[in-house]
Amino acid sequence: MSNSFRIPRSRTFETHRALRDQFMAAIEPLVLNTYSHSAQVRAELEAAFAAEVNAKYAVAVGSGTIALFLALRACGIGPGDEVITVANSDISTTAAITNCGARPLVADVLPSDYTMNPDLVEALITPKTRALLPVDLHGHPANVKRLRELANQHNLKIVEDAALATGAQDYGRPVGAFADAAIFSLAPFKPFGSAGNGGIVVTDDEEIYRQLCLLADYGHAPRQPDQPAAYQNYIAEGYNVPLDALQAAILLVKLPYLKQWTAKRRAIGEALAAGLAGASARTPSLRPESAPTFRSYTIRVDRQLEVHQALRDAGIEAVIHYAPPITRYSVYAGLFPNKDQLPVTERLGREIVNLPVSPEFTDEDVNYMIETTRNILKSHN
Ligand SMILES: Cc1ncc(COP(=O)(O)O)c(C=O)c1O
Structure with missing residues (x-):
């Protein structure tokens, strides 16, 4: 079924129909094999996506919204902190900050490409500021390279909201390259969408990656050699928010x-x-x-x-x-x-x-x- 617009918001369904056989072949083993196959497919997507955007690590989760929240948490953002972002975005951007217990501050944007105006950020920095959260709105890359200089001077992290910018580049590198962590939405109307909700965080920082894995998987510690195989070990309070493997399988077909x-x-x-x-x-x-x-x-x-x-x-x-x-x-x-x-x-x-x-x-x-x-x-x- 398509909608009644001559030019709909998206014609992804046409592409999906053309990829039907590949989708079915990718999905079938997930339904018919043991459930452990799911983790493998998700890990394959994470590795392939990280390679696509030249990042060391990727963690695929349930939505862009949760990806933003986890990225901030993994960067150490918590109660009492301030994060500078923009006000022309989805509510997910500011909600991710407040859900960490932190306070969002907003900088005005550039009239040219509608992204965070780097000249207006410094005036908002206080001793409580811990991070910048620029948004690549509509797929236009924010000038994160310039923001990086400011962040380094003030010892701030950068979490880039590239929910709408999968595939975009800046200064010859995929968006996200100048941030500590970047998130992409994998929801259907996004430039790289699945058939349902999804999001992915990428980073080059091993500690941020470790925190992301922990938070996305209940706070489960990797099994220790001296631990009885039947026991759990939680070292943090996390969330159960991995990307659904059926969506991961669809995205693996689409990524090339x-x-x-x-x-x-x-x-x-x-x-x-x-x-x-x-x-x-x-x-x-x-x-x-x-x-x-x-x-x-x-x-x-x-x-x-x-x-x-x-x-x-x-x-x-x-x-x-x-x-x-x-x-x-x-x-x-x-x-x-x-x-x-x-x-x-x-x-x-x-x-x-x-x-x-x-x-x-x-x-x-x-x-x-x-x-x-x-x-x-x-x-x-
Ligand atoms: C700029 C921006 N950031 C974050 C999100 C959240 O992504 P998701 O819908 O996958 O939760 C959206 C969603 O539209 C968005 O437009």
Whole structure:
């Protein structure tokens, strides 16, 4: 079944249908063999994903949300600490911080690519600050290389939220390379999605890796040689949140195609940028060192809700990601003292509309989006 939009948010189902036989062959042993096969498949995905993003270690877990939380915990973030992030993101970003018992602070973002503005971070650092949490929103890499210099000066960890950026690169390296730990979401609408929820944390740091393994597996210590085989040994209070092996099996089939899908996402982004040039929408401008992926393609318009609805009426499944800024959610009333001093974040919240991007789109689909969007912009100005 597909949805009724001519251009849906994603046409991944087409790819999944084409990979049907490979999926079935990968899933069948998980259902029919002993359960211990699951851990092996998950470990295979972790090794293959780590190699794909040039990281030493990867830990696959149940969602991007839990991946962020575990990454912060594994970096030692806890009660009383402060973590600097951004307010144009999913609530998972700030919730991961507060769920550690820490306090989120938000920096405003760049009007060019909507990522954390490195020039505004230092002013937010206090003696309690322990980490930075930049977000590669929409697949645009945040300038983590620059943030790294600041983090080193102030002895801060960096956890990069690359939930929407699997496949993107910056300064010639996969996103995550300049962070202590990076997380990717493996949920269906993400650039590298499974058929259900999932997330993965990558790191080069052996101690962070050890903590991640511990926290994702109940706090279970690896078995000691002098321990009776029938006994458990918990050395921490952890969680039971490994990635479901059926999703791991699906992702192992998909991983060899990631580069080609990323190239297609980039090509669609470039075609939309070129096709919408000169129209009244503002389009993102990315740093030349970055090679983004596009989970969606953002345009910024004055009549956001009208344009969003008109696109949907014309068969394009546009969405608005993310509005309002996190700082405006009722759950955070009173938490962010600087919520009125984030002019770019606020403006993005009022202007952004996301056009669908999916590697399966044809030239005809992209041209339809360009033409329709241009017409809508003309009549809504
Ligand atoms: C920027 C960002 N971070 C984190 C997440 C959380 O990922 P998940 O949905 O896999 O829990 C999302 C989800 O949309 C997101 O957009």
